[in-house]
Amino acid sequence: MLISDTELLLKYLSQKDNRAYRHLYSVYYTALKSLAYYYVKDEHVAADLVQEVFVSLLEVSYRFTTADEVKYFLYSALKNKCISYYRKQKVRDKYKLSVLRSNNQLEHFWEKVLEEDVYAHLMAAIDTLPPQCRLVMQLSLEGLKISEIAAQLHISEETVKDHKKNGKRKLLQLLDNPFLCVLISFL
Numbered sequence: 315m316l317i318s319d320t321e322l323l324l325k326y327l328s329q330k331d332n333r334a335y336r337h338l339y340s341v342y343y344t345a346l347k348s349l350a351y352y353y354v355k356d357e358h359v360a361a362d363l364v365q366e367v368f369v370s371l372l373e374v375s376y377r378f379t380t381a382d383e384v385k386y387f388l389y390s391a392l393k394n395k396c397i398s399y400y401r402k403q404k405v406r407d408k409y410k411l412s413v414l415r416s417n418n419q420l421e422h423f424w425e426k427v428l429e430e431d432v433y434a435h436l437m438a439a440i441d442t443l444p445p446q447c448r449l450v451m452q453l454s455l456e457g458l459k460i461s462e463i464a465a466q467l468h469i470s471e472e473t474v475k476d477h478k479k480n481g482k483r484k485l486l487q488l489l490d491n492p493f494l495c496v497l498i499s500f501l
Contacts, residue, residue, distance in 0.1 A: 320381045327384065328377050338384065339368060346392050353396045363395040439488045443481055450477035451485070 326334035343364060350360035370391050371384075378384045440451045446467070453463045460478070464471045 323381065323384075324378055330372070335368065335372065338371070338388070342385070342388055343368075346388060349389075350392055350396060354399060359399065363392065363399060366395050367391045435489065436485075439485050440481075442488065443484060447477045447481045447484075450474055451481040454478060 323334055323337060325331075326337075346364045346367060347360050350363045351357060354360055354363065367388055371387065374387070376387075378387070436455075440448055440455075443451060446469075449467060450463055453466065458466070460471050460474045464474045467474070
């Protein structure tokens with residue numbers, strides 16, 4: 315039932331009569347939702363905001379004296395709901411971005427922890443090698459070539475190769491971590 319008489323509408327509204335709310339809903343819902351959608355660009359969010367506007371109309375204690383006041387209330391309430399939605403969305407987006415950055419940093423942190431843990435285990439195993447073999451393996455880890463290690467330690471390249479070969483064999487026996495074993499194969 316549509317209420318055509320403004321005085322009757324205002325009376326029903328002041329009495330919190332459902333007929334007034336049903337009438338206003340049928341008259342303004344589509345326009346309010348369309349306006350909300352224009353701003354939020356999401357059909358479901360727009361519908362929710364309009365629902366919130368009508369809930370706030372139910373909760374308002376103000377006694378409207380004209381139909382224009384009711385109309386103004388509905389559109390003003392919608393405007394405020396849209397602004398509030400944007401503010402909340404901005405906070406959500408900022409938080410989401412922060413979480414994504416944090417996750418990237420956390421991933422990097424755990425990669426670094428793993429790297430340092432692997433390196434610590436490898437260095438502990440290398441420390442158990444005989445002194446000359448240990449030096450050769452440490453210099454290999456630093457990226458020096460066989461000829462550079464030989465020149466630095468004043469030994470032949472064949473001796474460096476023997477130390478590397480023996481060092482790898484002993485490290486493979488010491489370490490039970492497959493990842494470390496693969497790493498040693500690259501030395």
